[in-house]
Amino acid sequence: MAKMTLDELRKLRETKKIEMDMRSPENKSIHIIVGMGTSGIAAGAKQTLNAFVEELNEHGLTEVAVRQVGGMGLDHAEPTVEVRVPDMPTVIYGRVSADIARKIVRKHVLGKQLVNEHIFDRPAADIVEGNR
């Protein structure tokens, strides 16, 4: 990308905000967000990520975005994954092995049901989103 001016930065921020803001009704896509910090990767987050991609491909789920983020600090529950599906509460899953990842795709994304035993609490309210 070329060097931006102030105006371009502001414009980019607005467009990206809309893209990332799952609460806007136009954007109905599903997000699977995998924590890929050192502790997540050590606990197997790469395998988890691969399992998500494979399982989504198998079911032809192209509207699902798989995103990588840093760790959120829930080290006792790594690998952690946030799942955002429209009309369902956003939840954080912990101890997501490759098998559980496949289960999340089948049960949560396709079946619209939460997966037992793997939901953990969001550590804190989001001060950035809360600001909007």
Add this chain to the structure above:
Amino acid sequence: MAFHHYILVCGGTGCESSKAGDLFNQIAIALDKENLRDGVQLVKTGCFGFCEKGPIVKILPDEAFYVNVKPEDAAEIVQEHIVKGRPVDRLLYREAESKEHARFDDISFYQKQFRIVLRNCGAINPESTEEYIARDGYLALEKVLTSMTPDDVIAELKKSGLRGRGGAGFPTWRKWEFTKAVQEETKYVVCNADEGDPGAYMDRSVLEGDPHSVLEAMAISGFTCGASKGFIYIRAEYPLAIRRLQIAIEQATAMGLLGDNILGTDFSFSIEIRLGAGAFVCGEETALLASIQGERGMPVPRPPFPAVKGLWQKPTVINNVETWANIPVIITRGGDWFAKVGTEKSRGTKVFALTGKIQNSGLVEVPMGTTLRDIIYNIGGGIPDGKAFKAVQTGGPSGGVITAEYLDTPIDYEHLQELGSIMGSGGMIVMDEDDCMVDVCKFYLGFTVEESCGKCAPCRVGGRKLYNILDRITKGQGKQEDLAKIEDIGHAMQRASLCGLGQTAPNPVLSVMKYFREELEAHITEDKCPAGVCKDLVHYFILPDKCIGCTLCARRCPVNVISGERKQIHEIDQSGCIKCGECYDACKFGAVVRR
């Protein structure tokens, strides 16, 4: 099939033991009775923390958080909350301080943590500058470049009350002001990412999860203090953090957020990464600067302080990763907003790395002034396996221990210092009844001895002497006069060492002398290690009246020194015993004892 409600019942071990399983079944029965199975999903979750207040029930999407829920409350929750849509007031979690009911519509009402530093960790792709920008990234830099003078920035930092998060807690605005005040053509901005305390990894997580927040803050500092060059000093053993920093710097430079004429203004600022070899002493600022210059990482006496004469003798602002990560938020939200968080003298939040004997280990960011009890029990979920809390070690090898009686002390710079510990970088290692305090001290001293750069005698010689004394004590060769010697040497090191490493190295042992003197004395006078850790002082025996001759211990013994026929009393041959404790753990009848 879409559900309109989700009832989450905590399935952590703490909640399970207080009848969460029964509660789960009762809710299921209540849902069946009301014919709600198609509209409500009942889910068992992982541990939510807050174990003291368990069992916990959370209802989504309403975000209602119920605590201390009993099986007999199940029907009421289903009927009132799900059917009639009114929360069951008496069970809603209340904030301990205000004693007011948590507000039903406020989604943050029960949140235990408050995340400023970690705001983007786990929320954005650290390799995408655009995602950072979408979450108000580079908004602070934009604000500074378009509408603030350097004095405005410093005034805002002063209002915020931000103090250095690397350990010492020096007011950040003053550092910046010192450097700004010096009339020099060339100045530098440095990020100290040489995180070295055993058990602390918040800086790594910030750099891995949100590298741009540090870059943005450094650019703001460059604008404020008149520097156009920044360095990030990071240890080579953080490869992922380094890679993400490199990507972030490349992308930001390509987008005109770093480099020449940032965002079309006449302000230019570039950042370079310098790798350290992982020496603990290089976290000390003068040693760090020497290392960036390509010299051996050894501290030099201060003053002059780096703010005036730093990198290549030029004025240098040097802050720690966590400090930097706070700055964009202070600029965008304002110093007043930031100052509302925390205590009077310690504003804002602190990230702690909670490790050791704790249920939910991980990174915890809480407002300054939060009590240890809240951190350990409500967020950390308490001690595993029902063991008793013994102490928490804060501040790593430079800190001290805090005992159970001080669990309700608010955690900030001043209170920790009063207790003989320090904030340090925020490592928090929890210890239970099975941890020997002498052994813990020996571990930390072993670390500082290893990491001492050797330049000054108090640290080099004193540290070794202290370590040798502790080593003797753990082997049952301690002498009565050792305690006085530890104090003498420790105090000399505190006064005479050149830098923080030596000055603080005796802190763990002095703090243990203060709070666990009996444990030290037991090692010396009775040749006993009360926690059963120091191998030379521990012996395992089989009580003849309790042994039923099940042979389990003999089969578990890795060195085969337990003898005895089936249904006969067993015996341990002390000469061959390696004191691994396998027999102790294996015996179901309490016949194996540790003395």
